[in-house]
Amino acid sequence: MEKVEKLLLIWVGEKQHARDTVSEAMIWAKAKILHTDLLDQQPETPGPPEEFKVSRVWFEKFKVRSGIHSVVRHGEAANSDLPPAEDFTAEFLHTMSAQGYLPQQVFNCDDTGLFWKRMAKRTYITEEETRLPSHKPMKDCLTLLFCANTTGNLKVTPLLVYQSENPWAFKKHKVDKDLFWRSKSNVWVTCILFVHWVNFVFGPDIKWYVLDKNLPLKALLVMDNVLAHPPGLKEDLLEELIFIKVMFLLPNTTCQLQPMDQQVISNFKNLYTRGLFHMCLEMIDGTSLTLCKF
Incomplete structure (x- = not known):
């Protein structure tokens, strides 16, 4: 044996x-x-x-x-391909060197789904109890598109896609939406939404940033080649944003090379969940609301 x-x-x-x-x-x-x-x-x-x-x-x-x-074998990791990832790395380093990009001028963007009302699957109960009645999970989802530069000192205003353009609770409490908010029934980022975000959020943000830092007016945006990211993005840019160059990650290399997947998005979700639970604790301790009602 x-x-x-x-x-x-x-x-x-x-x-x-x-x-x-x-x-x-x-x-x-x-x-x-x-x-x-x-x-x-x-x-x-x-x-x-x-x-x-x-x-x-x-x-x-x-x-x-x-x-x-x-x-758990994730879809992207299961399909990852090492040689193309190495090829892209060499090409990326050559582009950085040949065109003189500084780390502050290199950006990466990626989107993620967020179940913004989902509670934890596990809970603590007293010794006398053996089980707890289950509750229906909250499946309300939205999509967030994150973007930042290599040094992390410029976090571009995110794109948020939700089912409603102006939720009722926002109207009631006069909430200001301080990010690029768009509505779509399936909460997916489409080509049109992405191009609008690039032209009216990403482009102006980085143009102001590089000029404020006295850097050359140029930027490199690295992203994966999903359907929402049009291969002809250069042609859709506004005239004043032609200084932006785009590089697409090769197929089946995203899980190895996507910077936003290197714990940036996961750290955001951890911080969001921590803040959500902190708010829940304050609410159910200070009022008569139950957690489900809140």
């Missing part, structure tokens, strides 16, 4: 290197095959052959002994 587990761990490592999916059922089946092969290689001995029964107890102990664990 010790030999089986050593060979099994090597096999898992090979599959991981090849970026293949390895399920629990596959590990169980491979363990049986390895055990049978090892028995066939041994000289015959009197008595019945050693029997190996794959069980849940064995598998849990094997995970502890070997250190293997289950992870």
